[in-house]
Amino acid sequence: MVCSGALLGEIAVGVPSRLVPIDIDIAKVARLARLGLSEEELAAYGSQLESILEHAARVQALPTEGVEPTAHPLPMVNAHRSDEIEPTLDRDEVLAQAPDHVDGFFKVPAFLEDE
């Protein structure tokens, strides 16, 4: 989709600046992304994300009846490969990239099953 500034401007006309109250639990978002953010950072990113969500809410408010949902920006489907084996990487080279390895396995800190 091409969005020129003019077009966006047109869309924005008549759309209230806040359609729905934007409720974002920024601490949870950070937790899910495994990011350790300070209080200041949480506040800063929180307001930035809010304005992104506000924009999404405006787009969402547009009349889209009869418009096919776009699954992918490229006008392309079925990009497959045939079931053929290709060369693999050398194990020593692969394991050398890891912080720790044992007997051909990657070694990682303990983690919980079925998270």
Next chain:
Amino acid sequence: MTWEVVIGIETHVELRTESKMFCGCPVGFGAEPNTAVCPVCLGLPGALPVPNEKAIEWTMRLGLALDCDVTQQSLFHRKNYFYADMPKNYQISQFDFPLCVGGHLDVTTSDGDRRIGITRVHLEEDTGKSTHLGEGGRIGSSGGALVDFNRAGIPLMEVVSEPDIRTPEEARVYAQELRAVVLALGVSDARLEEGSMRFDANISLRSEGATELGVKVEVKNMNSLRSLQRALSHEIERQTKILDEGGAIAQETRHWDEEAGRTEAGRSKEEASDYRYFSEPDLVPLVVTDEVVAGLRSELPELPAQTGARFEAAGVDSIAARVLVGGSLGSLFDEAVVAGAAAPEVAKWLTGEVTAHLNREGADPPALSLDGAALAELIAMVEAGDLSSTAAKQVLEGVLTGEGQPRQVAEARDLIQIRDEEALAEAVAAVVAAHPEEMGRIADGDGKLIGFLVGQVMKATGGKADPRRVSELIRESS
């Protein structure tokens, strides 16, 4: 209060394609760890996935075999979570546009026939395999974990049933029937013990007649059909007790402990899973035309239910027919019948001695050194009177342990019955002459002694006489 049991099953099936789902790494079991890996399945930056068309085709085949509709346009999504066995920190899966939706699988249990709904069949990638180290072998203990990414990216189908299952037996039969369908399609080796087919069950109880579902518990870690049934029976008992005492069921995941014979709660999560699914930007949509679907449908092989019905029509009883199909003995059955043996007789051997042998050895039918022609030969030898039924079992054992074809084994083990009437008459005459008193009592009507004398003749002939014929000869002599 009477509780109604509601069970739904999620089944994961690894596809036995040559290469992985989104890269060209080989698919196999038992390779050295981390030897079947590349930038795509290791999640290295910049690597791009390309779907394996055979895996897509095979998933549609299973969907069609389960009477699902194939979705005209389906999508891959990213399922985001942090876990050491997923190097990308997301698994490529399908979400709201799966490949196949809305089918069913018919099952027969001791309660009769039931139709189990299939919600969806979708395609995703398997994760790597982790081995947890640590004190006591407890999952999640502090010793760290070893990860092998050979399995990461193997095409994985997920079959989700409707919550239509009502008993643990029905759950086992559903799983068994689904496995038979997968094997008939030839898309997976479906080995439970190796994890190429895995079952998770959702189970809840509700008061009889209620329409709302109760709180569900997910039960995992059942690696045999038997443990699936046992785990669910245990879970019903556990939940019934809690509810009868007025308690509430916690929504949680529980692990089946085969040795202890009970399910155990996993460590509780701080917050519910939030996978933040979004459509995979690296992959374009899958579009399937009606022509492709019609082509796949016309190429479906005979399915287990049809095979079973055909066996029954050939004179095999319904239980034996189910054992033949469920145990993948169908092609051996067909071969033996084509080689001239009577269907009920073939079924008797396959569901009896041959199945017992497979269970003892933990082997699969393709590994058998017995083919249909050999089984037909064995049956013909029994019918011709060359082998007693006891000797025939010994011959089969010899064939199954690789000693050769039935006649070879029978000769090598010296088990062919004496069919020479003269030799037999001589052996009988000798025994009769040695037991005048017993013969007198038989003449007076003591029929029980015939068995004793038959035993003496069998002993004298090294077990090679036909006991029925010997019995006749003794009667004639008295």
